[in-house]
Amino acid sequence: MSEHEEDDIEMRDDDAVNEERMMYGHGTLTEQELDEKYPNRPHNHSKTIPFHELYLTLFNPLNDNKKRPSGPVTARKKQGPHGPRTSPNDIRKGIIERFISRWRKEVGDDIYPALRLIVPEKDRDRAMYGLKEMTLGKILVRVMKIDKNSDDGYNLLHWKLPGVKSSSAMAGDFAGRCFEVISKRPMRTSPGSMTVGEVNELLDRLSVAQKEENQQPIIEEFYKRMNAEELKWLIRMILRQLKVGATEKTIFEIWHPDAENLFNISSSLRRVCWELYNTDVRLEGDDKGIALMQCFQPQLAAFQMRSMEIMVAQMNPTEDDPEFWIEEKLDGERMQLHMIEDETMPGGKRFNFWSRKAKDYTYLYGSGFEDDNAALTRHIKAGFNDGVRNIVLDGEMITWDPTQDAIVGFGTLKTAALSEQKNPFAGGNRPLFRVFDCLLLNDVVLTHYTLRKRREALVASINNVHRRLEIHEFTKASSAAEIEPLLRKVVAESSEGLVLKSPRSQYSLNERNNSWVKVKPEYMTEFGEALDCIVVGGYYGSGKRGGRLSSFMCGLRLDEELFPQNTNPQKTWSFFKVGGGFSAADYAELRHRTEGKWLDWDSKNPPKDWIELGGGWERQYEKPDVWIKPEDSVVIAVKAASAGTTEQFKCGVTLRFPRFKKLRLDKDWKSALSWGEFCAVKERAEEEKKEKQFKIDDERKKRTSTKRKRTVVIQGQEDDVHAPYAGPATKVFEGLSFCVLTECLKPKKSKADLEQLIKANGGNVVASDKDPRTIIIADRKLVKVASVVKRDEKNVIRPCWLFDCILQSEIDVGRPGLLLPLEPQHLFYTITAEDGKYDEHVDEFGDSYARDVTAEELLALFGKMPAIVEDGFDGPQLLEQLNEHGHEFNAMPGWMFQGLAMYCEDVSAEVKRFLRFAGGRLVHSLEDDQLTHVVVLAGNLRVREIRKQLASRRRQPRIVTDAWVNDSWVEKTLLDEERYAPV
Structure with missing residues (x-):
């Protein structure tokens, strides 16, 4: 390479400089202000790539990969005819990695222009366009100069309908319908020359334009410079409905290890791209937590599970602390309030409000106590105790009707706030902020504290201001039976439902987990059956x-x-x-x-x-x-x-x-x-x-309070470690101490991840292995591990044992607190004195006696087993033994029809195979004494005759259609026969 060429690499291309000015010149900050705010932001050395390269090299390959079969990759799937196969997840990561690598090489380290288009729903720096499908359809009809009453005009404006002379596959897909119509009259057939930067510049103009008459010329420019496929992807970006088969979480993970964390605490795609372009630079300390005046991604409530009992059990109650909290689910808008001291503000405090989607609502609710345009802050001066210098609150902004003293539906919130701005003392509907969490107080981040501790901080900091700022109330409960009465009460009061929360939980940014679960009235049958x-x-x-x-x-x-x-x-x-x-x-x-x-x-x-x-x-x-x-x-x-x-x-x-x-x-x-x-x-x-009066399930409560303490035993240490079992199966490591020396290699988990896993499941993490009862966890032979091995005093256990214990405790809920015995595969190092001791916990092929193996492990085990049947094997005797223990196997798909005797009439051979494979016994006559089910083809004309023939039997067999068998097979469990009764 010549000296001149080396100089060229050090210099930025003039086109790149001009494009950057063009891209960032329409924002709220000038380029100079951006440089001051982000002094270390990267600058690209070349112009951005053509826009069509996004879908040719990224979106289309990801969409194709979406169509590949998903699910666990078994040993058979991994091994193809020409060698190992790659899983869809690996292919997805490879596609994204290649795109990012190409961008760095051809454009530079500033990937912000691309990510704004790849994950448009996460771009908070560009305002909403104010465009929905109907408006876009009207603009496109005018741009293409077609009659709105023509077939194509009708199809665009009625995009959800099957359409006239239109592919039914495009119905319900607005961008697909646009592609179908535009393809008939394209301005271009080949991809256009617009770059990613130019598209961003026009989209910035589109977001500023807002009105249809101002937006139409911009859409028309896109139409002239793009082909049909480019426009299809552009429309998806405008609607923020890209869905290409890769979430922002996957993209963030590949871009930088800390990208997701930074986005969760800042909600800023720009910061993710400009502060974390170098993978060698990591977030540390305070940079990893929420900050004042910086919008974060809030914790969300998980969706309800199969039963209320399961919901409560998943909140990790203990015998000493079985409590969980029940809150009313509010019908409003999730909002976070930030307040700091600011001497330049009248009243000495400055506020910011952000919604869950990171939209800034400060202009609406107020920036200070003396803000004359505030719909809220000027009314809540008495809401903060004197010692509160700064605070971050999480809650719900709702509309309150003072005349009815009741909550008004969500759709009225903005109208009420605007009305309150203009006429604050008119007595009409007003915004009310209900606070349920405190995440930062006087410079101390509280997200790592328990909800109970955060609530104490909230109560000590906030004073209720009647129907303006209020702490959201909750009810303490300790059994699932206490939920339904409250659920009926809130439904009667026209509320959405409830949220259950564990007071022992930390705050998890941008996550749905079992510590917060929303309960909606799907379990209730107010009008009886239906x-x-x-x-x-x-x-x-x-x-x-x-x-x-x-x-x-x-x-x-x-x-x-x-x-x-x-x-x-x-x-x-x-x-x-x-x-x-x-x-x-x-x-x-x-x-x-x-x-x-x-x-x-x-x-x-x-x-x-x-x-x-x-x-x-x-x-x-x-x-x-x-x-x-x-x-x-x-x-x-x-x-x-x-x-x-x-x-x-x-x-x-x-x-x-x-x-x-x-x-x-x-x-x-x-x-x-x-x-x-x-x-x-x-x-x-x-x-x-x-x-109807609701009572607490006294018997359940009694069982809980008198539950016998169990002993947890772990094999593989010199002394048995004993700990009282004090809760559900998720406390599997209760009373045990662990010293984690390395990360886990497969699956990839950091040392911190493993420590958090141990703590979440009741264990204690220590920094030293001096205590002889401490369990050593490691997966790599680092210096500290080598030192332990050299002493030959303690076994070193692989992290996979932790995962297996937790998984088995979730499966085997009937035997809580029983840790899995160690198997050879669980041991990274075995001390000399115990060499071969743990072989007795698996059979000759390595199959565990104590835990359920995965499908992948099972296939590997089958590969080790001989293909011949040994002498003395008695198949019927084995089946008889399994039948004796059928209750232990009935949760398995391959055992679901065990114990059932079925007569089949006119059903397919496939249905019969399902029945036999899953343990069912086929009988050849309706007269069989053990008959439990009659399976018929839907529409079978003999159903009435069959019912008549069976009418005299003391125990009536169930008559079902073959759909019962097929659907049960798909769902992997026996479904209710009543729904499959033939007509």
């Missing part, structure tokens, strides 16, 4: 449900005696909309029974004689995309938590949290629920609710 309602309208879905009806409007028919003026007995009033609880089979069945009978909804000429909507014919609230006559429709059973008043549906009342249960093929529109019948059901439910 309500049978007629489907009268349908709504097309988007995404995976695109082009098909994904939710439905149900109506109540009008009783003749209550509505004598009604001339059409099939006329209904809109009642509720339901989209949850349907399986793919349910959709298929509903589609099959209503195909060709749906009619398009015409807003100008609605079917007044058939359906009435809320809001009258002028507003037409919740109008469906299509409607259907009751005589052509189906009846569905729906369960709900309760009913509440509404203007959205004609009935004036609607179901809260409706969920589909099943199709009622035995009913028609005449036997569906009517308005009068529903009123009677509602009245009866309200009476029963008043009469």
Whole structure:
């Protein structure tokens, strides 16, 4: 390389400099201000790559990889015909790594321009465009100069519908529908020349423009300079719905080891790119925690599990501390408040407010106590104790109606805040900040403290200011039986549900874990078993449900005696909309029974004689995309938590949290629920609710308080280590001390990760191995490990033993506190005196006697086993032994039909194979004394005859369709037979 060429590498390309000025010249900060704020930010040596390279080298390969089979990679999958195969996850990482490597080489270290387009939903520095699908569709119709009533114009403006002469695959995918229309009349067929930098510059202008008439010229410029595929990806970026098969977490992890942590504490993609472009530079100390006036990503509540008992058990209660907290789930906007001392501000304090999506709402709620435009801060001066210099609070901003002294729905929050800004003493709806966590107080970060300690700090710092700033109340509980009464109470008060929290938990940024779990009223059946309602309208879905009806409007028919003026007995009033609880089979069945009978909804000429909507014919609230006559429709059973008043549906009342249960093929529109019948059901439910009293499950509480302490024993040390078992299985390391010397190599876990894992499961982490009872954990022969090995006094255990203990404790919940005995594979080093001692914990092939092996391990074990059957092997005897212990195997998919005797009629050979493989016994006659199930093909005409033949039996076998077998096989568990009873 010549000296001149070396000088060129040191110099930045003029085009790169100009492009950077262009890209960052439309923001709130000038380039000089950016350099002052980020003095070490990287500068690219060359122009950014062409925009089309993003989808050619990154998006399309990632999408192709998405289509590969997922799931655990077994030994067989790993080994292909030409050598080892690569998992989809490894391929995904490889695609991203190659892109990042290419960017560094061809452009430079500033990857911010690219990541703004790759993860647009995480870019908080660019304002929202104010563009949704409908507005974009209108602009594109004008840009392409097509008639909005033409086939293509209709398809763009009705993108959720199947469309006219349009691919049904594109329905529900707006960007895909745009690609389909643009491809017919492209300005360009080959990719354009726009760079990533130029696209960012135009998108900045688009976000500033806001109004349609100002945005149209920018969209038109994109249209002239891009081909159809480029525009498809651009539209996805504008809508912030990229979904390319890789999350920002994966991309951050590959970019820099600390990238995700920095984003969680700052919500700034810019900082992630400009402060962590060098992988040798790591975050340390205070840089890894939340900071004042810096928006962080809050902890989120996990979704509810199968039962309330499981939710409570996952919160790691102990015998000494079984408590968990129950809070009302508020219907508002998640908000964080930051306050610091600032002598330049009137009142001496400065505020900042950010939403969960990192949107700055300070302009709305106020920057100080004396802010005349503040909807909140000027009212809460008395809300902070004198000793509070600075603080960070986490809570929910809700709308409060002072006249009703009640919460108002979420959609009214911004309107109430703007009204409060203009007229703070009018007495109308106002914002109220309910605080439930304190994360920083007087320069001390509290996220690593328990919720109980954080609550103490919150109570000591904040004073309630009536209906302006209030500490959110909670109820202490210790058993799952205490949840439902509170759930019913909040639902009756029109609340969303509850949040359960563990007072022993730390605050986890940008995570959903079992320490916070939200509970919605899906366990409640306020109206008994279900309500049978007629489907009268349908709504097309988007995404995976695109082009098909994904939710439905149900109506109540009008009783003749209550509505004598009604001339059409099939006329209904809109009642509720339901989209949850349907399986793919349910959709298929509903589609099959209503195909060709749906009619398009015409807003100008609605079917007044058939359906009435809320809001009258002028507003037409919740109008469906299509409607259907009751005589052509189906009846569905729906369960709900309760009913509440509404203007959205004609009935004036609607179901809260409706969920589909099943199709009622035995009913028609005449036997569906009517308005009068529903009123009677509602009245009866309200009476029963008043009469019903909820009591704590005393027996469960008694069992908990008298639970016998168990002893935990670990093998492999000179002395047995004993510790009292004081909680659920997740406290598997209770009473044990560990010294972690190295990270874990597979799976890749840092030393800190392992220590956190031990602590989270009840163990104690120490820095020294002097105590003879301390367990040594290591996976590499570093200096400290070599020293332990040289002394030959203690075994060194691999981290995989920790993972196996935790996994087995989750599986074997019936035997809490029992640690796994050590196996040869668990030992990094075995002391001479115990050489060969642990071989007795596995069989001759290495199969563990104490734990459940993974599918990958099982395949490896099979590879070691001989292919011949040894002398003396008695198959029937083995099966008989397994049958004797069937209760231990019934949770296995391969054992689900064990003990069942089934007669099959007209079903496929595949169904019979499933039954045999999973332990079922096929019988050849309905007269068999041990018959438990009859499996028939759906639509079998002999069902009635079979029922008659079985009627005299004392124990009635269950009659199910073959779908019961197939669905049970897919779900890996026995499903309820009632739903699969043949018609």
